[in-house]
Amino acid sequence: MRAGLRIGALFAGALLAAVLAGCGAHTAGGVAPASPGASATPIVVLPLENLASRVEYGDRVSRIVWSTVASSGRFDAVEPGEVEAAMNDVRVRSTGMLTRDQILKLSGRLKARWIMAGTLLECGTVRTPDGEVPSIALSLRILDGQTGRVAWTNMRARTGEDRETIFGWGRVSSLERLTDVTVRELIAGIRIPAGADSLAGHGDTK
Secondary structure, three states: OHHHHHHHHHHHHHHHHHHHHHHOOEEOOOEEEOOOOOOOEEEEEOOOEEOOOOOHHHHHHHHHHHHHHHOOOOEEEOOHHHHHHHHHHHOOOOOOOOOHHHHHHHHHHHOOOEEEEEEEEEEEEEEEOOEEEEEEEEEEEEEEOOOOOEEEEEEEEEEOOHHHHOOOOOOOOOHHHHHHHHHHHHHHOOEEEOOOOOOOOOOOOO
């Protein structure tokens, strides 16, 4: 019964993702994609808000997200240890409910205009006629450290079968691999406002 509900939820998420992909991810006005060949953009990657049924998946997927962002070539991700220290200083308790003041303080302390936050909506496995495959539903958003506003947001819901049934590239049996593929799809669609990325002169509001 629970497997059926989970598949239904993921199916609904996949439909929503398809709608978003067809209409384009939500972005603030005047945004442009990062220029190919441009220097990597400094970014703060926050731990995911975890709404999945298993607590341990939150840290696991957060580490994969950071690694995938850092290795993408588009972004220069601030080290997790520095991010954790800044979150403690600013007293961030939930990355899903950041205040404008917290966003500006994190951005100023870590000298990076852009902050990536996200929510792990679902993570685990689903049953198929050919056995269990991993599943994930994830949303990401980019916050502007100069204004505290959302500059970009999008989501994806994927199962290990999607690569076979939709893309024709073969089934994915590893949660780590599925997460990596899903995050890379999201990163490829990120659009942020053109202009200065560094907040070296932004200050450190206490």
